[in-house]
Amino acid sequence: MRNGDDMTNPDRRQQATAPSRSRSVVRAMIWATVPVLLVVQLLASAGVEASSFWSQIRQLDARIARTAESRAELIAEPLWKMRYDQVTSVLNEIMHDETIAAAAVYDDTGVAIARVVARPADQAVSEVSRPIRYSNGNIAVQAGRIAIAYSYATVYADTGSRLMLLLVVGLLATFATLIAMRISANIFIGKPLTAIMSAIQRSKQDGRAYPADIKSTNEFGQLARAFNAMQHTTSGALDRLGHMAAHDPLTGLPNRRSLSEHLVTLSGDAGSPDSLIAFCFIDLDDFKGINDTFGHDAGDKFLVHISERLRDAVEPQDWVARLGGDEFAQAFARQLLDAISEPIRLHDKQVVPRASIGLAVRRAGDPELSHLPALADIALYHAKSKAPGTVAVLDEALQRDYRRRRDLELAIPAGFAEGQFEVWYQSQVDLESQAVVGLEALIRWRHPELGLIGPGEFLPLIERSGNNARLTRYVLTDACRALQRLASAGRPQIRIAINLPPSELADHSLAAELRATCARFNVAASLLELEITEGSLINNIASASETLHRLRRLGATIALDDFGTGYSSLAHLRRFPLDKVKIDKAFISEIPDSAEDKAIVGVIASLAGTLGLTLVAEGIERPEQADAMREMGVMLGQGYHYHRPQPLDAVLQWLEEQAVPTETSRVLADGPSIAPEFAA
Secondary structure, rough: HHHHHHHHHHOOOOOOOOHHHHHHHHHHHHHHHHHHHHHHHHHHHHHHHHHHHHHHHHHHHHHHHHHHHHHHHHHHHHOOOOOOHHHHHHHHHHHHOOOEEEEEEEEOOEEEEEEEOOOOOOEEEEEEEEEEEEEEEOOOEEEEEEEEEEOOOHHHHHOOOOOOOOHHHHHHHHHHHHHHHHHHHHHHHHHHHHHHHHHHHHHHHHHOOOOOOOOOHHHHHHHHHHHHHHHHHHHHHHHHHHHEEEEEEEOEEOOHHHHHHHHHHHHHOOOOOOEEEEEEEEEEEHHHHHHHHOHHHHHHHHHHHHHHHHHOOOOOOOOOOOOOOOHHHHHHHHHHHHHHHHOOOEEEEEOOOOOEEEEEEEEEEOHHHHHHHHHHHHHHHHHOOOOOOEEEEEEEEHHHHHHHHHHHHHHHHHHOOOEEEEEEEEEEEOOOOOOOEEEEEEEEEEEOOEEEOHHHHHHHHHHHHHOOHHHHHHHHHHHHHHHHHHHHHOOOOOEEEEEEEEEHHHOOHOOOOOOHHHHHHOOOOHEEEEEEEHHHHHHHHHHHHHHHHHHHHHOOEEEEEEEEOOOOOHHHHHHHOOOEEEEEEHHOOOOOOOOOHHHHHHHHHHHHHOOOEEEEEEOOOOOOHHHHHHHOOOOOOOOOOOOOEEEEHHHHHHHOOOOOOOOOHHHHHEEEEEEEEOOO
């Protein structure tokens, strides 16, 4: 009961505070309205009073001016005849006006002959002065002038009294308005808001729909009816939203968030910390090919089929491996693969799904349990490196390999910065004359802790880290430097081949950089041979063709590497500006014993001869292989039979031991010339 009280008290407090929240809306409305109303009233009253004040000022000015003019006429004759007592008497008469503070009459010489002061000037006064003109028959003279000083004090006092009265009346009216607004706001706003808030709080408490009981027909009544209608649909919508937040919208399977929450639950509910929990990470092989072939709608349908099969293949408790550790988990994974591999019909075609599974198993009490998806992903990486339909179980060896890959990937920037990457060179030999006609640049990584690392291990990491372009420039620079040293050693005719990754064929700036690098080292671009693969050609045919034509125009030789292992399309040999074709070593290793491989190489040699392409045989390791290649018309060879890859210094020393040719190699002389359109 204590826990129950703890759960209900917050809701009760929320219900208790609902009226206060609605009243706060009313107070906010009143405090926002009443001051504005008061200010408007005061400004309106002040405007009226200001207009009245200035009207009184103008009237007073006009009245005093008229008084001065009338008295100037009365005073004219007495002033001219110097009857000053009459002048003073006239001035005394106007002193009855309480606004007049003083009056004075001056003769024509400016001497004051009469002055009357009604009251001391305790505040600023204004003055009106008028000339006194006397006329009698033919006489018309200015006898002097009259000056009257007057004050606005009376006008100020009257205006101040009226403003104070207006302020009091305005405050009383505002107070009455405040009371009326408070009562009406509580009736028309506060009570409806309280009813709606109460319904919301009760719905939050148990998730049920509670209607807001409002009978009025105004906007709040309409809002309440809309709220009540929404309540009937909200509960179902919330359930659907909760399901969408925890499940994939296409397949309906639990998503990553739901998985993470379930792993936490399993960790607490496993019963024993030694209970085993297995996680299978499934990846559908070549799913992109299905999308590309049948369209994304068919791909979505394909995924839905697979998800339904997975649901049918497992029970709710099957993924909790309590009975037999890895053996149970592998059997379970195989069961999933069998379920997935049943054919699916897409667009009237039978498609057989293939998948790879990475499997990780941890005990319920293992701190790495929450990392099960990532651990299974490590195993999946290993499974995908093998054949489709492979199940790989995470073990210590896979984890060591993963940690090594991560360490190497993180060390790539330092490898470039510290010059840890080394370019080694392997010779290409004229099979007829045995003369060295070229070198292939091959990259190695001399890691300060792990020692010498082969390209098969770190090149995929460089590609994934986006450093392909940096590595290509690195090798290109070293190759141009090597050409300089070869020329100095008396071998100016030797070409150097470098491998171009697929991403470089989409970089249109490569040709300009190659030209600049050759110019920096003062070597000819015609001494460079650029090797590409068929796979890199088909990924972006338009960009690859343009880049290759630019490189060819500089004089570089273009070679198609690993021919026969990829798509082997004859269209590639016609469409692109190729000079050489390198036969993959897979077709050389069984020669001369394999008649099938000899036939394949013979066809390739015949085709190359027809198209005017130079053939290079890779992987020659025995003399009989070299003899067979020469007999089939292959002109160049490369392999351990002649020379293993070595650093440049070792290669130069090895070349010194070879006989320096007295004339240019036959291969160079007979090789395909650069067509005129590429000579620019």
